[in-house]
Amino acid sequence: MSRDINLTEGHKLIYKSGDLWEFKPAEDWMPVQLTYGEQHQIIALDAPGMMMPLMLGNPVHEFKIMAIVEVDGKFDVLMKKRFKNYISELESGDLLYVVTPNKYGVEINRYVFDCIPTDKNFVADNFFVICVYSEDDESKTKKHIMFGKNRLDEDMNSKEGLKVGVTHETSKFLYQRVFTNVDHAKAYGYGICQDMIEQLKKNQREIMNKY
Numbered sequence: 001m002s003r004d005i006n007l008t009e010g011h012k013l014i015y016k017s018g019d020l021w022e023f024k025p026a027e028d029w030m031p032v033q034l035t036y037g038e039q040h041q042i043i044a045l046d047a048p049g050m051m052m053p054l055m056l057g058n059p060v061h062e063f064k065i066m067a068i069v070e071v072d073g074k075f076d077v078l079m080k081k082r083f084k085n086y087i088s089e090l091e092s093g094d095l096l097y098v099v100t101p102n103k104y105g106v107e108i109n110r111y112v113f114d115c116i117p118t119d120k121n122f123v124a125d126n127f128f129v130i131c132v133y134s135e136d137d138e139s140k141t142k143k144h145i146m147f148g149k150n151r152l153d154e155d156m157n158s159k160e161g162l163k164v165g166v167t168h169e170t171s172k173f174l175y176q177r178v179f180t181n182v183d184h185a186k187a188y189g190y191g192i193c194q195d196m197i198e199q200l201k202k203n204q205r206e207i208m209n210k211y
Helices: 182-209
Strands: 012-017 022-025 034-038 042-046 064-073 074-081 095-102 105-115 127-134 145-150 162-166 175-179
Touching: 012 074, 022 042, 064 095, 095 182, 105 182, 175 182
Parallel strands: none
Antiparallel strands: 012 022, 022 074, 034 042, 064 074, 095 105, 095 175, 105 127, 127 145, 162 175
8 A cells, every 4th residue: 555645736755764754846947945943944835836835843634744855956754653552652742632421511632742651650551551641830840641451452542532431421422542643532522411411301301291
């Protein structure tokens, strides 16, 4: 399966290896315009007809541009996956979204992945721990998220996320969920709230129709 990426107007990113793609203009004669940042690094690459330049930090399909490098007149683009699928793929600085059901609906918190601790206190036969910190916490105080080891092969980049633990005994949504894709986290949280609203509406109708 080809990992080449088609851009607008016939431009392409041709996959090389690892996290590296080569920018290929639609026609060899087309000029490539570069924009440099304060540290003299390339922060944007443009070519005729491109709707949006390739810019440092911007998404391209399921990837995020990490660097643009010129090598012998060719342009290499380093990209990382925007949304990791598995815990084993997580890298320091990745964002995680934790959806916690409660009696009011849900709470969504955003954390920054820090590391997977190797201390024996965090390693057991039946569970697995990752360290995170709140993006809003300047002190970067570490929090621990504990998974059952049977969850390690489940996909976090799914609409259901990754189950963490029981949070509310009377709710049909018993589990916290961890997502790498913020849109999936929002959709999951919205669905829980919408179901609660529908249940309240049902209760209202029953009250009005009683007796």
